[in-house]
Amino acid sequence: xxxxxxxxxxxxxxxxxxxxATLVGAALRARLSPEGDNPVIENLNARIAAxxxxxxxxxxxxxxxxxxxxxxFAILSFAGLREFLTLTDKAPSDHWALAASFFLILPLQxxxxxxxxxxxxxxxxxxxxxxLMPVVSALRGGTQDFLSRVAETQWALMICLYCTSxxxxxxxxxxxxxxxxxxxLIAWLIFTVQFSDVMQYVWGKLIGRHKIAPQVSPSKTWExxxxxxxxxxAAGTALYWITPFTPWQAAGMALVVTIMGxxxxxxxxxxxxxxxxxxxxxxxxxxxxxxxxxDSVIFAxxxxxxxxxxxxxxx
Amino acid sequence: xxxxxxxxxSPALRAAAAALTGRAISVFARxxxxxxxIWAGIEPVPRQRVYFANHTSNGDFVLLWTVLPxxxxxxTRPVAALDYWLxxxxxxxxxxxxxxxxxxxxxxxxxxxDPVAQMARALDEGASLILFPEGQRNATDAVLLPFKSGLxxxxxxxxxxxxxxxxxxxLNSVMxxxxxxPVPLICTLTFGAPLHxxxxxxxxxxxxxxxxxxxxxxxxxxx
Numbered sequence: 018x019x020x021x022x023x024x025x026x027x028x029x030x031x032x033x034x035x036x037x038a039t040l041v042g043a044a045l046r047a048r049l050s051p052e053g054d055n056p057v058i059e060n061l062n063a064r065i066a067a068x069x070x071x072x073x074x075x076x077x078x079x080x081x082x083x084x085x086x087x088x089x090f091a092i093l094s095f096a097g098l099r100e101f102l103t104l105t106d107k108a109p110s111d112h113w114a115l116a117a118s119f120f121l122i123l124p125l126q127x128x129x130x131x132x133x134x135x136x137x138x139x140x141x142x143x144x145x146x147x148x149l150m151p152v153v154s155a156l157r158g159g160t161q162d163f164l165s166r167v168a169e170t171q172w173a174l175m176i177c178l179y180c181t182s183x184x185x186x187x188x189x190x191x192x193x194x195x196x197x198x199x200x201x202l203i204a205w206l207i208f209t210v211q212f213s214d215v216m217q218y219v220w221g222k223l224i225g226r227h228k229i230a231p232q233v234s235p236s237k238t239w240e241x242x243x244x245x246x247x248x249x250x251a252a253g254t255a256l257y258w259i260t261p262f263t264p265w266q267a268a269g270m271a272l273v274v275t276i277m278g279x280x281x282x283x284x285x286x287x288x289x290x291x292x293x294x295x296x297x298x299x300x301x302x303x304x305x306x307x308x309x310x311x312d313s314v315i316f317a318x319x320x321x322x323x324x325x326x327x328x329x330x331x332x
Numbered sequence: 333x334x335x336x337x338x339x340x341x342s343p344a345l346r347a348a349a350a351a352l353t354g355r356a357i358s359v360f361a362r363x364x365x366x367x368x369x370i371w372a373g374i375e376p377v378p379r380q381r382v383y384f385a386n387h388t389s390n391g392d393f394v395l396l397w398t399v400l401p402x403x404x405x406x407x408t409r410p411v412a413a414l415d416y417w418l419x420x421x422x423x424x425x426x427x428x429x430x431x432x433x434x435x436x437x438x439x440x441x442x443x444x445x446d447p448v449a450q451m452a453r454a455l456d457e458g459a460s461l462i463l464f465p466e467g468q469r470n471a472t473d474a475v476l477l478p479f480k481s482g483l484x485x486x487x488x489x490x491x492x493x494x495x496x497x498x499x500x501x502x503l504n505s506v507m508x509x510x511x512x513x514p515v516p517l518i519c520t521l522t523f524g525a526p527l528h529x530x531x532x533x534x535x536x537x538x539x540x541x542x543x544x545x546x547x548x549x550x551x552x553x554x555x
Contacts, residue, residue, distance in 0.1 A: 084372050095516070099366060103518040109508045115515040298518060 023259030063303025095176040105169035110159035209253035213275040217245025234286040274317040281316025350429035365519040369399035373525030388504035433458035458491035487529040494526035
């Protein structure tokens, strides 16, 4: 499968950014942490190393085409759901409902996305899964904390399956004049949102002073938020020529996805705070869990999908 | 997998099949539970040890075995109940060949060998052990069942060996007793500081200390 030139260009640019980041990280370590004893520098280098892995995996999935992207996000959903349900309220009577989330609902949702059955995948989880799962739990008895158990499980599905599956769903949008290039929509979305996360981190570390929601996340500051989203909107706008958008449309879309990305980080931090943990997991060195890295993309994806579908898609 | 097929395998083939099965079980355990080892109080170095853990599932020793570094794993043998692991050819293959378990008989009236002597022999051969001092799977609401005395007798007979408490969290939610399909959830294994029997420590005092050391690892380590 030949890749559209815009994608090659974007991946090369990302690789260049990572090369520079790697060199800066190595220089900072040589200067400030030669014994590996500065936790901030070590965490920065671990994050950069993990970024390489994530970018390479994503590139391989793009190369493999639609099945590759659908399978990659199904795996990410699995890992995310595993992290989320580890922290939720549950009872032994929920066992079948929980097992069904992983082994029935997850594969079905991604199969529906992979076969482009929009009418069903858009409602499958909110209608069928949400109505039937509590039935399974109720039939097995156990009413203690029933509502909170059901609600927490449903939110896990909403975040980790439903929202996440809208990233590969972008592949199937039919945009006139943009045929065969929809994979770039995914690359642009992930790049813009993640770049916003990174730049919020950088701006926050450099000049962050006024906290936005100190009780939820002490690391989110107004300076970081404004600087990060502005930088990412500028980058996303500059990339308008690889998207189906005009420069102004690209700027508007970048504004929406970076703000949704910020909200995602905020809400997921509040959940972590509520459950008394710092990170969702431990599998991505320097970042924490899969959900720690994906929270912003998860919140941005469905909105980006529906805006693009409503205003640009032919179907 | 019939018993006859197992029995007819040549020893080399059987060993290869066991190694492969062990690897497959480990990969499966990793996919389902993404197990995380926290070495809080001891390092994963090749010293002879008795790991003692809480017991809520048959997957407990598999998980503990999986998170050990390979060099330690090959020398670590679980202590398991003969009356469970020898009831079918497949279980016997997994218990004996794959995990090289020290199979002890929990029924005093029928056993021909003393469990503590069996464990001491395994230690003398250079193995480390995985032991569940509760003696049975804990299906109750209690956090931990009272320890059986085996750990004390072993500590008295082999005083030089490190006794390492390991708290396994969440595995009872992954696979509650009686369920067949596991729910993938992240499990954490916390390794604590090693214990030794004090020179004139009584049995009850030592067992209480071992229980307390294990329970102390229980608080959520992610915070």
